[in-house]
Amino acid sequence: MIDERYLRNEEKVIYGLRSLYGRYGYLPFNMSKFEEYELYVKNKEFLVSDSVITFNDTNGKLLALKPDVTLSIIKNCQDEKGVKQKLYYNENVYRISGSTRQFKELMQTGLECIGDIDLYDTFEVVSLACASLSEISNNYVLEISHLGILSSLLDNTCTNEEFQGAVMECIKQKNSHEIKGLCEKYEISDDKAQRLCNFVSIYGKADDVLEKLYAYDVDQGFTNAVNELKSIMDLLKSTEYKNNIRIDFSIVNDMNYYNGIVFNGFIEGICETVLFGGRYDKMLKKMNKSSCGIGFALYLDLLEVLYKDFTEFDVDTLVLYDEKVEINDLDACVKEYMENGKRVSAQKSIPSKLRYKEIVDLRGEAK
Amino acid sequence: MINVALPKGRLGEKVYKMFAEAGYECPSILENNRKLIFENKEKNVRYFWVKPSDVSIYVERGAADIGVCGKDILLEYEPDIYEILDLNMGKCRMAVAAKKDFYDNTEKTLRVATKFVNIAKKHYASKCRNIDIIKLNGSIEIAPILDLSDVIVDIVETGTTLKENNLEVMETIVPISARLIVNKASFKFKTEEIEKIAQGLKEQVEAND
Numbered sequence A: 001m002i003d004e005r006y007l008r009n010e011e012k013v014i015y016g017l018r019s020l021y022g023r024y025g026y027l028p029f030n031m032s033k034f035e036e037y038e039l040y041v042k043n044k045e046f047l048v049s050d051s052v053i054t055f056n057d058t059n060g061k062l063l064a065l066k067p068d069v070t071l072s073i074i075k076n077c078q079d080e081k082g083v084k085q086k087l088y089y090n091e092n093v094y095r096i097s098g099s100t101r102q103f104k105e106l107m108q109t110g111l112e113c114i115g116d117i118d119l120y121d122t123f124e125v126v127s128l129a130c131a132s133l134s135e136i137s138n139n140y141v142l143e144i145s146h147l148g149i150l151s152s153l154l155d156n157t158c159t160n161e162e163f164q165g166a167v168m169e170c171i172k173q174k175n176s177h178e179i180k181g182l183c184e185k186y187e188i189s190d191d192k193a194q195r196l197c198n199f200v201s202i203y204g205k206a207d208d209v210l211e212k213l214y215a216y217d218v219d220q221g222f223t224n225a226v227n228e229l230k231s232i233m234d235l236l237k238s239t240e241y242k243n244n245i246r247i248d249f250s251i252v253n254d255m256n257y258y259n260g261i262v263f264n265g266f267i268e269g270i271c272e273t274v275l276f277g278g279r280y281d282k283m284l285k286k287m288n289k290s291s292c293g294i295g296f297a298l299y300l301d302l303l304e305v306l307y308k309d310f311t312e313f314d315v316d317t318l319v320l321y322d323e324k325v326e327i328n329d330l331d332a333c334v335k336e337y338m339e340n341g342k343r344v345s346a347q348k349s350i351p352s353k354l355r356y357k358e359i360v361d362l363r364g365e366a367k
Numbered sequence B: 001m002i003n004v005a006l007p008k009g010r011l012g013e014k015v016y017k018m019f020a021e022a023g024y025e026c027p028s029i030l031e032n033n034r035k036l037i038f039e040n041k042e043k044n045v046r047y048f049w050v051k052p053s054d055v056s057i058y059v060e061r062g063a064a065d066i067g068v069c070g071k072d073i074l075l076e077y078e079p080d081i082y083e084i085l086d087l088n089m090g091k092c093r094m095a096v097a098a099k100k101d102f103y104d105n106t107e108k109t110l111r112v113a114t115k116f117v118n119i120a121k122k123h124y125a126s127k128c129r130n131i132d133i134i135k136l137n138g139s140i141e142i143a144p145i146l147d148l149s150d151v152i153v154d155i156v157e158t159g160t161t162l163k164e165n166n167l168e169v170m171e172t173i174v175p176i177s178a179r180l181i182v183n184k185a186s187f188k189f190k191t192e193e194i195e196k197i198a199q200g201l202k203e204q205v206e207a208n209d
Helices: A009-023 A037-042 A070-076 A119-136 A147-157 A161-172 A177-185 A190-200 A206-214 A220-237 A281-286 A300-306 A327-339 B010-021 B052-060 B071-077 B117-126 B160-164 B184-189 B191-208
Strands: A034-036 A054-056 A062-065 A084-096 A103-115 A140-146 A245-248 A261-267 A275-279 A292-299 A315-320 A344-347 A356-361 B002-007 B037-040 B045-050 B066-070 B082-086 B092-099 B110-114 B131-135 B151-156 B167-176 B178-182
Touching (some): A009 A119, A070 A292, A177 A190, B045 B052, B052 B178, B071 B167, B117 B131, B117 B167, B151 B167, B160 B167, B184 B191
Antiparallel strands (some): A034 A062, A054 A062, A275 A292
16 A cells, blocks of 8 residues: 655656556556667757767677667557557656766656557647646646748748758747848848748747738748647647647757657746657658657656655654663554554664654663 | 846846836845845846856746846857847957967967857867867966967957957957846746836837847
8 A cells, every 4th residue: 555645746746647648548668778879879869968878788789878768669669550559658867967967867757659640649649748747737838839830931931051050049049139130141031031030929829829820921831830730729729728838939849850749848836848749750760660759758857846845854753762672562662653654763862863753762661 | 026137247237227117126226235136026026146157047047037148158058048139238249369460370279268168169160170278267368478379269348458468359259249038937937027028128129229
């Protein structure tokens, strides 16, 4: 029997999420902590941080401590027409932190839906992302973007790769002032430059944003992508998550791997993005798979800052004993308090930093 | 409550005036004392002074919702934030400077003294130039004079310091000015308040243009 008092909040969340994913028919995927380094070399840009912790195995083969789970799942998935593999995981991943170059162990949970993906699957995965966030807190925001919208707009403005890269960096930072300068440098016409600058400031509730997007006259690719985004937003409108969803184009995942819908999740009180997700058909294609894929990962270690409540006492009862006390008596005493729901620590003297509610002193008691 | 990280010094004081003009005044900030945090409950805003190069850290980590810092800091540390407005003040440029008679021999590794290691590295990588970076924390101008380095990569405002030390600008890497930056998560949960402040500042920037 699990006594909930002894579960950390993160652990409670994990149990909640497992049952949520299980109910939707996602199967647990358990994997080794190690993976061949080669997998990551080939797909470096897919990883959040480009540094991987490596070591040699006993045969001299270069292995890596897993920095990412999705790649391993993709590697092992089978192409099968008309069906989908639905998997979830709860794993530690290992990265090198950006500025301090320290090794970091991060706990990730997430799910992947790989196969013949249709609109329902996308809706299901985005809904599950919202449900995962709401499992943690009611104050969350899931922001959604469609990379097709962004890429059509960029291609229609200027196909120069350097320009597109610089503009994407600006869009990521909601920086419209530097886009103006870039457009001047690459001699983009005034109306196209203005269109791009306005695009940066578009975000918010689905209806408002979609209305603005339909006023854009770009090309068929753009319209198709807007329609796809609309069809998902329309489905989400009928869910309990509708008020927590925004459209925001500042989510710029690598377009060599991701395509279509991408999304990020935020929880009030946590200063970083806690959930990353999206559609990655291009990644699967690069690994010679014909399937499509969509999924997300949730960074559970970030939740720590959310739970500020700490117990006032380390234990409820401190039982003090010495050599004269019979072990059977001590055992009986500890059990008696424990059965009354108390946390008991048996000690010979009072530990200096232990916070306790009451003392039961058995010392000096005669046999 | 919106937490605002301001850079200590002249730029920060000018920036505060813009915030006050936009309707987010906090009179206690002008009192001459050593306090670092100032709050105006009525306006729902709290200011604090931090070292200019630390502003982006406070914002990225969410201790401040918004802040103002130079583009040089953003280019050097590449924090994961939104950069939503160019305040068009504190204008200067990131430049390469050397002794007036310096001849750039491309056969040799170029010795570059700078506080801005990342900016210098990126600039020369884009030119495929082999460099040796010497990280200094101040008085960068002295490096070429003592032959510690061939060139320096540093902020140039008026160029007076360079001139007085017989140095000159060889090329401008990027123009610099103060930017309004926002924590990504704060933007999601305090959208309206942050937009209102940004709009108030933007109107002043446009009026000064």
